[in-house]
């Protein structure tokens with residue numbers, strides 16, 4: 001498969017901060033790749049290097065067979081950075097037309113707005129939109145120029161469930177037609193809904209590059225919380241915290257843990273099992289790995 005974007009041994013420093021550390025990555029045509037990792041992992045830096053907003057300190061970045069610094073090359077991509085500023089006084093339809101005018105074969109306005117559930121907002125000024133609506137518009141605009149490759153940095157942060165699903169549908173439709181997508185997310189759920197390939201980034205390095213399933217097993221840590229006194233030794237516990245009589249256990253196998261807890265006859269109440277944040281999962285896994293060194 002052809003690589004549409006590639007980094008080779010890319011390092012990026014900001015002063016003393018090593019944001020990316022010799023990252024080599026190929027984004028192949030037709031892929032939907034999720035970049036997953038905790039805050040400060042280097043995801044945005046990687047996207048910014050791919051789209052030419054930053055240059056590497058060392059190593060090379062290729063985009064669509066050329067340099068990301070070349071504006072002609074960049075015309076073939078769509079980008080929604082983590083933060084965007086759209087002019088408040090323009091209407092949704094006007095902004096869409098403005099962006100469309102930059103591309104020779106732009107997507108029709110109605111089609112674009114329909115795809116991203118924005119049709120009813122076409123006459124609204126951007127300043128009057130909710131945060132979530134603005135974000136959806138910003139993401140939609142990445143698709144205006146019929147790009148071959150789209151980079152979305154945390155496309156759905158701050159969106160409610162329904163808005164998130166509408167965006168996912170728009171992104172998925174583009175991908176189903178053969179489009180290539182790279183998106184960053186903190187949400188494993190989002191990556192699972194969209195991507196086949198997950199690249200886990202941590203401390204500037206690629207920690208894993210695999211299928212969603214394989215990575216889920218790696219970071220699929222759950223938090224089991226309960227009100228209880230002393231607990232017996234339970235299987236598969238990665239860490240234990242206790243606060244005000246409430247115990248929180250992190251585990252990759254909550255079912256087994258709860259079965260063993262019940263079997264032990266230990267009195268407890270208020271049992272709750274919920275996903276951990278990715279950050280918690282990473283901290284746990286890293287702490288465990290370090291403990292074994």
Ligand SMILES: Nc1ncnc2c1ncn2[C@@H]1O[C@H](COP(=O)(O)OP(=O)(O)OP(=O)(O)O)[C@@H](O)[C@H]1O
Nearest residue numbers: 014017018019037038039040041042043044045046
């Ligand atoms: N312009 C900058 N100047 C100095 N340090 C920076 C700059 N941009 C990023 N960094 C640092 O580089 C590291 C990687 O940041 P980056 O924004 O790429 O991470 P991220 O994975 O996108 O994080 P988040 O999920 O919080 O957006 C962090 O330590 C960050 O503080």
